[in-house]
Amino acid sequence: MSDEQEYEQRPFRSRNSRMHEKPRGRFSFGRSSHNKGHKKPKAVENVTIDQRETSRPVDVKPIDNQYTPKFNMEHSAVKIRAEHVSKRFEMLQTRSDKLKALFNFRQRNQNYFWSLRDVSFEVLEGQTVAIVGLNGSGKSTLLKAVSGFIPITSGSLDVNGAVSEISVNAGLRTNLSGRDNIYLRMYMSGFTKKQVNERIGEIIEFSELGKFIDQPVKSYSSGMRSKLGFSIMIQTDPDIMIIDEALSVGDSTFAAKSFAKIQEFKERGKTIFFVSHSDSQVAQIADKVIWMHYGQLIEFGDTKVVLSKYQRWQRNFAQKPKASRRRYMQNAKRKQAQFDPAVVSDDTPLVNLDLSPKEQRRAFLFGTARSNLDQIHFGVVNWAIVGGLIGLFMAVSLYSIQVASQTRNAAAIENAKILKKRELDKQKRSDQDRKKDAVESSMDSMIAPSVDDAPAYVAPTVPAVTPSVSSSSSQAVVPTPVTPPANDSNNSQPPVDNSNSDSGTNSDGDNMDSGAASPTDGNNLEH
Amino acid sequence: MNSLIQVLIEQIKNHQIAQRIVKYDRRSSSQDYYLGQVWEIINPILQVSVYFLMIFMGLRSYSDRAGGSWGFLSWMLVGMGVYRFISQTINVGSKAVKRQLGIAAKMNFPLSIAPQISLLSNLLPLYVLVLLGVGIRMYAHLSVHINLIALAYYFAAAVLFAYGMALLLSTLVIIVPDLSPLIGTALNMGMWLSGVIFPVESMSPVLMDILQLNPTYYLVYGFRNTLFGNEAAFNINWDNMTILFWTITLIILMVGSHLHLKFKSQFSEYV
Incomplete structure (x- = not known):
């Protein structure tokens, strides 16, 4: 089966939302949402031609006004593929509201904030991509979505390979020493003791911490922390490195060293995805730049082109009077709250034909935020067992x-x-x-008489x-x-x-x- | 059932990783003390001593239990060891996923082994207390039966029960954080209700019948009965209690693994 070969060639770790996915039977048992991305070819008898075509590669004639994934690219080269990714945060006042929202399927909450709006891009192997943009434009959200920390609301995001993220406080245990943190993080990435012992000298040397390595991390400065985090991360040898403003903390010598290391990684075909507010840094490392603007992707292209546009825009914006700047920002935020993925992404029908009419209605009415939860059913057999x-x-x-x-x-x-x-x-x-x-x-009294008695x-x-x-x-x-x-x-x-x-x-x-x-x-x- | 199998396979696959992490996990929780991890053993022993002094010396009500004061002390030590293992695993494990979430998301770290890590880190006090109890009994020349098969059975039962509870509660605590103080209280209460400190038989008979349904009672008395073999009330009702224990454990494991997998991708939205 050519279909099956095709699918095996795409080892994507997929975090598709419901929209781009085949509906799974109600009776299927729960499966991890991380492993289920591969659309299995359906049995031909059970499906009409129309339904099959949505999941088939491009050689099938696409139906008008229906989104067809571009699967005919060289799969091995694509490391991150985001298609119409939107991320909605619910602006709820209290935790109990959050809980209510979880269990209340009828009511539609109006207090949304779209942190990512219809973002699509593709990152190839060995590319270094910088994300630039104003504060609050969704850069960190995008990184978190790629690293898998937060689920996306709609669209599909495929990440191919092991991801390692580093931020200023890169998940270090503050009451452990630097050395213990190295062991802990390497162990968590699946290294054995022997492997860590081989690498720990290099890590300590790279981090420039010297004697401080045996001090608890809570006594470290932010620069030392990010240096340590970066040194550990490069040794865990991830396929995709995600760096959240951590490079801007270290001093210039360390930055130079890091850049050299990043160059080395690029040559080895690793993918690097980073956020930076330093334009010079971006120009120095990045091959491509994503310009995010209030949740939308304005432009994705070569560093020179996009960065110069972004800088021009920034200059213009900075020259405007304060009041108009504020008005502009408020306007942008309002748009972010009112965004509707159904309206914006014309070529991606929110209502996918893969879904049953009931599910279509539901997806249209309630968005797809909760569909991630629905993917794992507590099947009838499970109910029967528990009952x-x-x-x-x-x-x-x-x-x-x-x-x-x-x-x-x-x-x-x-x-x-x-x-x-x-x-x-x-x-x-x-x-x-x-x-x-x-x-x-x-x-x-009878001691006196004879024994015969x-x-x-x-x-x-x-x-x-x-x-x-x-x-x-x-x-x-x-x-x-x-x-x-x-x-x-x-x-x-x-x-x-x-x-x-x-x-x-x-x-x-x-x-x-x-x-x-x-x-x-x-x-x-x-x- | 599928999610349960998936979670259990994940446990076995990542057991090595969990075992390596345990050391640092323990260290980070006892870093600030001069005595460090020794407190993990001293603390339960101190607890037992306090209860022993209070009940044996003060109330003097259970001195007629077989073996006198040494017998009662070892009886209490084993019960405390088992119960503390379960309660600490549940208590720490229920917060473990929340605690590891920040780090785990930054690397390929399976979250479902977070409760396993807290379980492994609580094994040492269990071993020490049970060995101490057996040692005291041997010192006092009281009978000790070491039936390894029965011990392994109760150990596996304790591990599965504690892991299931920790997995279930770790998910629920993320969704409803208010649960975590309640868990602590419930576990404290459970210590008195599972016959750790004083024999359940000494309570009112109706209460005893109900308490015998409690899975921790089954584990605590199972260990004692295996080692010391004089729990008549436990032996009489053993078959029923076994069925009950495994039913509860299976339900907890199934629901826990299902909820864990279902909410795994959403955890960060609730923290």
């Missing part, structure tokens, strides 16, 4: 509570029985003790001793403090016990034995 799990949870928890209460009740009954029995035991034992005392006292005393003791057997059986079942009283009467018991088990003919003793064998010794209590 089943919740049901199982409820059932088992109820069941286990019920079982626990039942066992508890049973245990309570058991306990009550044991207590009752213990009381009975106590009573009987005290009886027995009394009798034993009586026997002993009688024995004391002794059996006469044994006979009455037999019924009196039997309770001690029942007490020992209750001990076997429940290890509760019945032991101490049993120990007290230990001295006299063992011989008597034996005599009892020997005298099996005794009906009373028989009963006791069976009671000890059966688990429900509560029967014993009945009599």
